Amino acid sequence: MIEFSERVEQVSISGIREVFEAAGEDAINLGLGQPDFPTPEHAREAAVEAIRAGKADAYTSNKGTLELREAIAAKHARDNDLEVDPADIIATSGGSEALHIALEAHVDQDEEVVFPDPGFVSYEALTHLAGGQPKPVGLREDLTLDPAAVEDAITDDTAAFVVNSPANPTGAVQSPEDMREFARIADEHDVLCISDEVYEHQVFEGEHRSPAEFSEAGNVVVVNACSKAYSMTGWRLGWVTGPNDRIERMLRVHQYAQACASAPAQFAAEAALSGPQDPVAEMRDAFEERRDVLLDGLAEMGLECPTPKGAFYAMPKVPEGWVEAVIDRGVVVVPGDAFGERGAGYARISYATDMETLKEAIDIMAEATDAVR
16 A cells, blocks of 8 residues: 655645636636736746747756846845845745745744634645644734734744735735734744745735844745736746845755756846836736725625735635535635635635626626525
8 A cells, every 4th residue: 555645645735726626617717816917028038038048948056047136136125125135045936935945944843833824825735744733823803914813822842933915815914013023023932934925016005014124133034926926927936035044954955856946937037027117016006906896896795805905815704605606606716714724704716817807707706695695
């Protein structure tokens, strides 16, 4: 009989993917977090030019090209008021790999990792794969993560906690005061704060601040990617940055698991980060408009939904049977418990689709709402 590792047996297929794969070809997909905009043309062209010139044929440095890391460092100075040395950046295969190597490098067997519940599906799975113990923490009524709840969850066995703002699946945006508190908690308890900032440019209300701005003891690492800001999900290009000693340990995992991020994607990402930022603002404005239309539709259905202040997700409270009724009518949404036990009774709706399709989906969701009441 074939035996598999206990770590892998603790991990199941993502609930997001299960719903997506089960949907018919003609279904309206409000399940995946994938922008419906094209990758900016100047980023595409940079990759094409690199391929034609033979620049993308070989391995790059394990950490990524110096030019890309310099562009990432310039982005952090421009957008986050952070001075980052290019030597303290690793280009990764999307934000997913950045999360993976951060946990692998810092979590010992059976150490705890604290993260939001409901929260992004990878946090629990990657904790198991690192040999750690997941410790999910519930959210406030507005679906933000309470620093006090995180601090209460920390024990002598805690290795790290994860902050995600703007958040998947909730669309919540943490306040600057919260981010300052997360940095304090990491420093005072000497645990790692992993700040997942992949949606930082999709903020409609409030502002994005990184706990790395406030850290004094070097206990924060930042995970980011080009996937959402530049509609580059398929390019699989992300990065992680933090203090050099932490980066060097993460590099040990990265160099054996990945060697280096895709070379063509690195050239595209460098151009995206360094070139015109107009596409980023245009996407954000479009998502905000769609959010408002969706919230109006949910309100007309009588569904309670905390206002998502960022990302491109809404997470309304829904009656029993609602998700199944919506999917049966041809609209893919994700049940809230796919994101953690405390997500039960909610559904995640992605509005990363065009307005006409979104309005059609809202009409279908209204029909489903009437049917289950």
